[in-house]
Amino acid sequence: MPRLSARLADLQPSAVREMLQAAQQPDVISFAGGLPAEHSFDELDLSPPPREMLQYGPTEGEPPLREAIARRLASIGLDCPAERVMVLSGSQQGIDLAAKLVIDPGVVVAVENPCYLAALQVFRFFGARLQPFEVGEPRWASRAPALAYVTPTFQNPTGGCWTSEERSAFAGACAGNDVVLFEDDPYRDLVYDPCDRRPVCGFAPDGASWIYQGSFSKTFAPGLRLGFLAASENLFTLLVRLKQASDLHANRLSQWRVLQYLSAAGREARLDRVVGAYREARDAFDASLRRHLGNLASWRTPPGGLFFWVDLPRDVDEDALLARCLQRGVLFTPGRHFRVEPGPPGIRLNFSAASPERAEQGLAVIGEELRALRS
């Protein structure tokens, strides 16, 4: 074997990746990934892009798309000029860029616990020391982290949503300690119950360091691999250089497609229909969960996003449960993949990909196997 980089030692096979692959088996009922429902693609316009999009383009992205994103950010409470908006090749790329920007081996990164597993993977890969924090109490331990990674709106995996007070306090705690606030916000538009959603970065005082990122994967289409970031003035130019060294720029044909989508007359109505369908799926899933796991497990009905986080009885081994369910063609994500520190058993269940009938069937299997495992 040749000499490879030290950081490879932390490069675990990606749980997400393995599960997406398993989920592609035709008969599997998968609650594992975060796949949008196929019906959400039905109304999207796929007309041919203009030929000039075939040439190289600017690293920051197409100017009209950056302007459309900046207008949208202003409307949700985050004022940022289009000059500080950059189009990404999916928001996973934003995590890679933020890690490159901040993390040297041993650098402390604050994360929620549980936390989005593909972010943990990247932070570990760059050598970060992960430090969990409590949302309500964002005081740092002896040593303030260099970066705080947060998904305050319909968190993955828990589905939770921070209050305005928590948002404001957190932005202040970061700014007061020169912590780079990194807010990942892919689920904001998938909202089923009213709740505070102003970006935490919108509360950041002047001079604070922040990166806010969003995705077009959840409301438009993941196959495009497009997201975006906005950042404070002291970080933006560095992030552009990092993006340039990573892949020059994002796919221009897809950028054009997203711009068409954002400007389409029927966009709001379509989004309402998609969100309405997801709300129904969530409610049906909630009912199925009560039927099959009601007296065995506990959960909060998520006010938005694509996931239920289900706490299991303390004596349950998540992986043993998964192994049993997999044998019956049912897939979910064990909680340990999202954890920074060991915690009580739990599982993450996606409710957007399987039909209500299949979900009912799959949850029945999980309930049966959970009972069998405990007896």
Next chain:
Amino acid sequence: MPRLSARLADLQPSAVREMLQAAQQPDVISFAGGLPAEHSFDELDLSPPPREMLQYGPTEGEPPLREAIARRLASIGLDCPAERVMVLSGSQQGIDLAAKLVIDPGVVVAVENPCYLAALQVFRFFGARLQPFEVGEPRWASRAPALAYVTPTFQNPTGGCWTSEERSAFAGACAGNDVVLFEDDPYRDLVYDPCDRRPVCGFAPDGASWIYQGSFSKTFAPGLRLGFLAASENLFTLLVRLKQASDLHANRLSQWRVLQYLSAAGREARLDRVVGAYREARDAFDASLRRHLGNLASWRTPPGGLFFWVDLPRDVDEDALLARCLQRGVLFTPGRHFRVEPGPPGIRLNFSAASPERAEQGLAVIGEELRALRS
């Protein structure tokens, strides 16, 4: 300013990026970038992709596209199963992945001198010590490098093409010292004069460590941001995990588009027309160069690719020449951006983007300013 990673100290503003931006001014005659001619896009099919491409897909890429790439690799002398082919978000991403795979701070990377500037940027960013080598004599100094980065076919910037003997010897020298051979091959199809082109990786013995990458930017369209890599068995799975952590997978709509292109009946004929037009542009450029710089500079007519490398008289300051030319709306890339060690002055000139008339005009300006600078 918050705490940022040590590697940022080496993150220079990208010369490529700044130049691509300047080149977008409408009146500039740019010899700086590596932009394909607009006419090369004329015949490409832009019909709508199938709707299922909107969903998430596998990290390695679409299976039929990987198979098509593997068939193509076999036809040029590199046997690699489709299972070890991965689709990239442009070949710049392959450079990022290879750097992540191998480079810790202080690790030695062997490169040609001059070398593709955006690769140097990434290797420096990850902390590599760059060690130039002579193609004919690939014996390593006291310490063998961990990685050797080579563009043996129509090198960027020199346009050079290695002989079969050089290819075979280099593959052996890497394998004999556990050096990861990283071959970047974006220009292979833009061939104007016959020359050896079998991939160096095709000469790698069993058990050697190698990464071969190609691009769809030069013969199809850069706006798609799609390339691919193939790798030895000991590296492939690690590269897939690195790709997954970087952006999950490449744009599926564009992967579908490239597959249509690769299977289109008229592909070979179109490529012949594009290459024929580039050959004419190269020859016209060569004639213009002789007219305006014939007694001042020297160069080899490149047998393929998109660039002339022009050696200037020893007393010429590349940047002073650029500053004068820029004032007259003419842009090129000073040689120092490609150099690992200081060397005699030179410039890189792209001949594919400007029309023959504009190229003639621009080279006349360079000749005049070169004379003015020396008098």
